[in-house]
Amino acid sequence: MDKTQRKFLADLQSIYNQSKSVNRGCMCPHCKSKPIFSHVFTRNIILKPICPDSKIYLFEPQNLVNIEKDDMLHYSPRGLKEAFGFNGFCSFHDNSVFADIEPKHGVVDWSNIRSQYLLSYRSICREAFVNRVTRDVIWHQINCSVSNDPNYQIRNLSILVNLDTTFDNIVAYQEFLEKGVFSKDYSELKFHYIELPFQLDLCISSPINVVDDRGPCFKFSFQETNLVNVFPYLGKTIIIMGYSDKFENKWMNNIIPMFKSPYPHIVSTAFVELLYRTELNAIGPNLYNQLEPDMLEAFYSTYRLEASNYSYNIENQIPCLFYKPLKSIMPDTWKTL
Numbered sequence: 001m002d003k004t005q006r007k008f009l010a011d012l013q014s015i016y017n018q019s020k021s022v023n024r025g026c027m028c029p030h031c032k033s034k035p036i037f038s039h040v041f042t043r044n045i046i047l048k049p050i051c052p053d054s055k056i057y058l059f060e061p062q063n064l065v066n067i068e069k070d071d072m073l074h075y076s077p078r079g080l081k082e083a084f085g086f087n088g089f090c091s092f093h094d095n096s097v098f099a100d101i102e103p104k105h106g107v108v109d110w111s112n113i114r115s116q117y118l119l120s121y122r123s124i125c126r127e128a129f130v131n132r133v134t135r136d137v138i139w140h141q142i143n144c145s146v147s148n149d150p151n152y153q154i155r156n157l158s159i160l161v162n163l164d165t166t167f168d169n170i171v172a173y174q175e176f177l178e179k180g181v182f183s184k185d186y187s188e189l190k191f192h193y194i195e196l197p198f199q200l201d202l203c204i205s206s207p208i209n210v211v212d213d214r215g216p217c218f219k220f221s222f223q224e225t226n227l228v229n230v231f232p233y234l235g236k237t238i239i240i241m242g243y244s245d246k247f248e249n250k251w252m253n254n255i256i257p258m259f260k261s262p263y264p265h266i267v268s269t270a271f272v273e274l275l276y277r278t279e280l281n282a283i284g285p286n287l288y289n290q291l292e293p294d295m296l297e298a299f300y301s302t303y304r305l306e307a308s309n310y311s312y313n314i315e316n317q318i319p320c321l322f323y324k325p326l327k328s329i330m331p332d333t334w335k336t337l
Contacts, residue, residue, distance in 0.1 A: 012137060012140060012141065016133065019132070019133040019136040020133055021087070024087070026088075026093055027088050027089055028090070028182075029178060029182065034090060035088050035094075036094055038086060038087070038089050040084040040085075040122045040126055040205045041083075041205065043080050043081075045108070046231050046232070046233060047083060047203070048080065049232070050201040050284035050285075050287075051080060053285065054079060054080050055285060056077070056078060056282045056283070056284060057076065057284070057285065057288045059074070059075050060279065073300055073304060073307075074300055075283060075288060075296075077285075083282055084205060086129040086130070088122070088126060088129060089125075097118070097181065098118055100114060100115060101119055107234065108233070110193065110195070110240065113180070113186050114186075116191045116193065117180035117181055117189075119205075119240065120189075120240070120242045121178070121181050122205075123207070123227060123229060124173050124177060128167065128170045128171065131163055131170060132167070135160065135163050135164070135167075138156055138160050142157065168222075169209075169222050169223045172222035173207070173225055173227065176188035176244070188244070189227070189242050189244055190242070190243055190245050191240055192243075194238075194239040194260065195236050196238075196239070196259065197236060197331060198236070198326075199233075199237055199329065200271070200287065200329065201283060201284030202231075202232070202271060202281065202283055202287065203231045203232070203283075204229065204231070204275070204280070204281040205228070205230075205278075206228055206277075206278035206280050207225045207227050208226040209223060209226075210250075210277070211311065222244070224244070224247040224249065225243075225244075226241055226242065226243050226251070226252050227240075227241065227242030228242075228274060230274065232284070239259055259271075262330075264322075264323050264326035264330055265323050267322075267330070268323045269319035271321075273317070275299070275321075276302070276303060290324060290325040292324070295320070299321055302314075302318060
């Protein structure tokens, strides 16, 4: 890598850092106050119990560009203050709006529709934040590139168009969720709720877009999106999947029964399917140490190939990534439930 390329990457990283710190205003409607660093998953009741050393293995590029390493797609230890964080809401709204899922005492009823709306609202707002930061970086790549590849600009312009289309879809679901969060109108989105009787220290928070062979559906002003949140809670594994019933939701309806299977390899397949379709997920240290290194490397290799695959079928998956830990924690009585 020559000096010019290194400078370009350093500038790109600088744009990324600057964009993350831009004051875009609180994400709550009609609030222009400066946002604080918010978290999708509450540290005290979800992350800290599985991370005794306040470190979690996060699957997210530590930096948009890494001058020393070409590969950023891997699980890296990160502090809990950073994990699942974004500049989303002002201090007032971050404390008041989400009080029901951040109790100082007692437990959260995640089967309650309001809890599901609140958590999904945080998740979709983080996605909107990341989309805008990425857009700023792509613009910098287009305007300041040192690449001699004639297709470089075309590829980046294509990414930019996709980001804008995706952002419009994010805003649509954000508005659906705001009806529930602020007006208690829960009619726009439905939720599948699964509570597994064992704890897998896996955290996922991401919208998942799936398109069939016909391509995106433009019948509606928004696209089929599944709002996925998975996390351990009080010895159980919580799975919350939001969706609009205006779509067929074929992918989601296919994966839901897999989580309820009595067989570890099927349950593992379902969790791995989510990993291939999500950008942001994390694994607790205990679970991470149980994963076989060779299988984890195979997962990374497949992810690099399939990261932009939005079809129903992802080939060359590593379905048994979580087989061994699941086999040890799934109760024998699970088969009779």
